[in-house]
Amino acid sequence: MFFEWQGNQPVTLRCIDKFHETHDCVSIQLADLTESFLFDFKPGQFINLGVEINGKMEFRAYSVSSMPGDDHLQLTIKRVEGGKVSNYILDSLLIGDTVQALAPIGEFNIVDHPPLERENQTKALFISAGCGITPVFAMAKHCLDKNIDIAFLNIARTPEETIYFDQLETLHSVYPNFELSLLLKDNQNTRHPKGRLNSEWLQQLVPDFKQRTIYLCGPNQFMLDTQNNLIALGFDMDNFHQESFTPTLEPTNAVSPDSNQDANVTCDNNETDSLGVSIAVPNFATTIDAAKGDLLADKLESAGLPLIIACRSGICGSCKCKVTKGAVTSSSQETLTEEEIAQGYVLACSSSLQSDVEVEIG
Known part of the structure; x- marks a missing residue:
């Protein structure tokens, strides 16, 4: 039985697990207070999460990193300098605590914008940096058993600071249709190259990127630079989708x-x-x-x-x-x-x- 959201009214969920992904990033799992309901949403979407801080309910938006049909919602949250809610979750939220949540929403998802089939092949490229990996990781997992060729390109400082590092390596080893590329600032003791993403690295790491539908999420400047590189390389931007955390419309x-x-x-x-x-x-x-x-x-x-x-x-x-x-x-x-x-x-x-x-x- 699937969990029923209450329109645009927040519901109460309980934190049933909390664990570190990196030293400054945790995942929390949320479930119904009493029943074992399944949660339905479109991979890539986010929820608005509310926690009470100093007597006031504060809401922030976080992408869902679990899968539709799981009996919990998982959010992966990175520490932000001065971030009231994010830092509260890392430092103070305990297993057993309750939170408020609004129904999953978001146009950046793999269901409404599936990879296109071209020349009898369906290929996707997921590009991320920092905590922007959260929605695209969920989208990539959704594609694993759907005969989709997946290229996953993530930019990070070190393996230890790469969110989902072990899971990414496991998917690369287990699934022949999942090709992982990490571009690191410090690549000591890894098989992954050292560098900063630019046009040359994009072409080297994913030579067939023009044949793929691209999904991008990360810091704003990173997304802007990547988008400009794709345009300069002649990529068909009709096959490009990105998460947006700032308004894209003119006033x-x-x-x-x-x-x-x-x-x-x-x-x-x-x-x-x-x-x-x-x-x-x-x-x-x-x-x-x-x-x-x-x-x-x-x-x-x-x-x-x-x-x-x-x-x-x-x-x-x-x-x-x-x-x-x-x-x-x-x-x-x-x-x-x-x-x-x-x-x-x-x-x-x-x-x-x-x-x-x-x-x-x-």
Whole structure:
């Protein structure tokens, strides 16, 4: 029996295991409080995870590294300098503790974007660095028994700092369709080369990369450099997919359907960027004072309203709310449908106030 998620409401799960992948990275396994339910999702997707820190529930987005059909969800989490939630999980979360979680989501997955068959062959290339290995590792495992030729290219400092190092080596040894390439900064006592990924290394390590569907995840600059290298090498970018942890859309205007206000609000000579505006939240009988340009999420959060804000970059969709009056300017509409946008839905973490607004949340 599969676990049933509660729409856009968080559910309570229990940590049933926790172990180190590297010195600064752990995997945690989450399961239902009482039953042995199976979890269904698309490999590559993530969940918004909530933990209570100093009396406040903090949410962050983490990719799922387990497989659909397992009786638990596994997340692999790396320490981040100044990272409130990640560091709490590494240092303080115990087996037996409970957490909050929202249903798995994400367009970067192997089900919606499967590898393409070309010339009677289906080939995939997974490229990762750092904790970006998490979603692509799940995607690669999903492909193991599907007659897909898998090339897995990971960039790391050392074998000891390579997440899933032993598992990767095992898959390379056991599965003839899984070819592992590690490019290391320090490759002492390994069979793997030393270097930094560039066009030359890409061609050397995966000579047939142009015949493959490519999935990429890692630090933002790493992904940008890799994408530019692929373009320069003439790769067909229709066969390219990457995880996005920052908004990819240019700033866009979001105005409620019944509002006659122009989202491109202009100021006369007597107005300033600190123009006072208000946020009315009728279903919570609340009105919040703000300034033009403030982020909608910041003001709703500071007022103590029950809005989940996980990624804070317009990617995960947890802070979706509806602007019924007034205007905001949004830098991301990543998870919103065209119908939702037409109805006035915005992502609060990526929406700046341009006028008095009325908002529906919950």
